[in-house]
Amino acid sequence: MTTHDSTPISVTLLGTGTPQPDIERFGPATLIQAAGLNLLFDAGRGASLRLTQVGCRLGAIDAVFLTHFHSDHTAGLPDVYASGYIPGPFGKRQKALTVYGPEGIEEFTEGLMLAFRGDMRERAIKSISPDATKLEPREVAEGIVYEQAGVTVTAFGTYHHDFARTYGYRIDYAGYSVVLSGDTAADPRVIDAAVGCDLLIHEVAAIDGSMSDNVFFRDVVMRGHTSPEEAAHVFEAVQPKLAVFTHIVQLPGGHVGPSVQSILDRTSAIYGGSVIAGRDLMILEVGSEGVFASDAKQRLSVTSEEEEPI
Numbered sequence: 001m002t003t004h005d006s007t008p009i010s011v012t013l014l015g016t017g018t019p020q021p022d023i024e025r026f027g028p029a030t031l032i033q034a035a036g037l038n039l040l041f042d043a044g045r046g047a048s049l050r051l052t053q054v055g056c057r058l059g060a061i062d063a064v065f066l067t068h069f070h071s072d073h074t075a076g077l078p079d080v081y082a083s084g085y086i087p088g089p090f091g092k093r094q095k096a097l098t099v100y101g102p103e104g105i106e107e108f109t110e111g112l113m114l115a116f117r118g119d120m121r122e123r124a125i126k127s128i129s130p131d132a133t134k135l136e137p138r139e140v141a142e143g144i145v146y147e148q149a150g151v152t153v154t155a156f157g158t159y160h161h162d163f164a165r166t167y168g169y170r171i172d173y174a175g176y177s178v179v180l181s182g183d184t185a186a187d188p189r190v191i192d193a194a195v196g197c198d199l200l201i202h203e204v205a206a207i208d209g210s211m212s213d214n215v216f217f218r219d220v221v222m223r224g225h226t227s228p229e230e231a232a233h234v235f236e237a238v239q240p241k242l243a244v245f246t247h248i249v250q251l252p253g254g255h256v257g258p259s260v261q262s263i264l265d266r267t268s269a270i271y272g273g274s275v276i277a278g279r280d281l282m283i284l285e286v287g288s289e290g291v292f293a294s295d296a297k298q299r300l301s302v303t304s305e306e307e308e309p310i
């Protein structure tokens, strides 16, 4: 899958879920493609499967950006990393994989490499370059953290429980911009980073009405997340061309929380702009005509019909 000239930035929602295992919503992971680069933001459960579904070779990921170290955002990274250096058609990474993240990223990447030391040893065959088995940590702070081929990634702080450091990311290319909130309560820093952006991808969390007095959900979980109404006020301040919900927390979970439609309705009762709920494998194309959502599965099936059978 490549970006087209008419689509300067292509965003694929690989996983729109939460820590709750869900076959419909894999762990948080977003692929952003611009200027021929494949940038992966968070790598939740199943990221390698979703990358394969959209035709992105695991070894073709140019850099990974972690918003924070909650396991739902990192559980898929070991697979992207270690399957990415296997010389099969799905891997073939030739160089170290750079992983950007908050303070602690060095410890995180060292631990991961340690865990896979046996794998590297067993696969010690000539076709794998030693560099390909490495992770290269890059600690981020607020400000520009990545500049390559005209693509700029800027990190901004967010508030997520009492987590010491959590970040959202803004991606700029060719005059277009995409902002990922990461996990956060409604935070003016998200607004500052996102104001006037083309596409704002924001987390959301809602409690079923019958559970609204649950102290843990209300005072602990919701303290670090954004309600549908709070999201509406963020969107009003930002005025993105399109707002998309991801990391959709439906408390109490287990498929008995508020419906996605009810979450959208609560936001739309306050915010009059365009807002949709993200789905796994949704593609968001950002360009001069605006932002358009489509389904990767449909697009892939069209492509396969057009191509000659191999």
Ligand SMILES: [Zn+2]
Binding pocket: 068, 070, 160, 183
């Ligand atoms: Zn989190």
Ligand SMILES: [Zn+2]
Binding pocket: 018, 019, 028, 070, 072, 073, 183, 247
């Ligand atoms: Zn999370």
